[in-house]
Amino acid sequence: MTALLVIAKEPVPGRVKTRLTPPFTPGEAAALAGAALSDTLRAATATPAARHVLVLDGSPGPWLPPGVEVRPQSTGTLDARLAAAFADCAGPALLIGMDTPQVTPGLLSPALDFTRYDAWFGPAADGGFWALGLAAPDPALLRGVPMSVPGTGAAQYARLRAAGLRVGLLPELRDVDTAADAREVAAAAPHGAFAALHGRLTASPEAVR
Template sequence: MSGPVPPAGTTTLLVIAKEPVPGRVKTRLSPPFSPGEAAELAAAALEDTLRTVLTLPARRRVLVLEGRPGPWTPHGFDVLPQSAGPLDERIAAAFGTCTGPALLIGMDTPQITPALLAPALSPGGWDGCDAWFGPAEDGGFWALGLAAPDPGLVRGVPMSLPDTGELQRARLTDAGLTVRNLPPLRDVDTAKDAVRVAAAAPDGRFAAALSRLGRAVVR
């Protein structure tokens, strides 16, 4: 059965994600969660993210996936395999598939809403703007948008460091780009993060999965 027609826009939306397989995703959630529970939380986070992206105006919606699609993959997305290599190479390759403005997000911020991304996706979102940057509270970034996707703007930026976001933003500004910021968000990395993110989006599938698991975590 087909669902509502997703709204059209001018920006390609990229979601970079891993198939939620136990032992391969959200490993920092174990303990207190088992690998299977961590994968269940990852699947819920990914499903929330994809469903929100379906409500956003886009030229094209692409799931850049490590692994295989599953029942959590909604209609309305093209699915492309991630490239090989470290994360900067995989993000760079994802942008390399795009022509025209593109905005990339991950699967670790299921609390995203249309309002959070509205500044970048509004009709004038790219007027006088070369890049959009969404900083993460852990020092990384949760969103990166490029008016003219250039893999070289990402390739070689060290990932998963406390200053990754700072380094990535500096790469943009050093290239002479005009950068606008999206609000900072918390990634789901640890159990403590999971509790806070679920509290920020209590009606989502991620919050429901965390509640269903019923495991005491550090608050």
């Protein structure tokens, strides 16, 4: 009965992936964000969860596949928004972001099973985390965790362990934050929409790198 949540921001130029600009323009950065979100939702909906939920800051677009519930993202700091997303769940939930378009159903499926673990944790290469699963969603496990800093992942993992939870670890993935990240992620998942768009944007000698 695990719900699979994707927390995301509508890919609007100037509001998403601002660290990609430069070398990409705000419009290109937003397009890359939209492609990343599309790939992430495709992987999520191909994963056999009880519910597929998009926790969205903004409005749905053509990248939204059928069968996905859309819930508005709460206001406040990121820890508060993540906590609110879990608070809306009546049972086990796995939450991922839109920044890892290389994610696959094979990576996500094990984290829907809480037979052996009380929580699942997916570390990110930048020191954050790309996935968090809770058998019993408790907003207090997220509130107050410092977000968007190099120690975010370590702090969140420590919070889970301090609560006495058995934590299963998922593979480390790289978030798309910078142009270098985008290159690596596109190479790691060459068949997705993100890689295709990245390839078109960087195809010519004059293109951004």
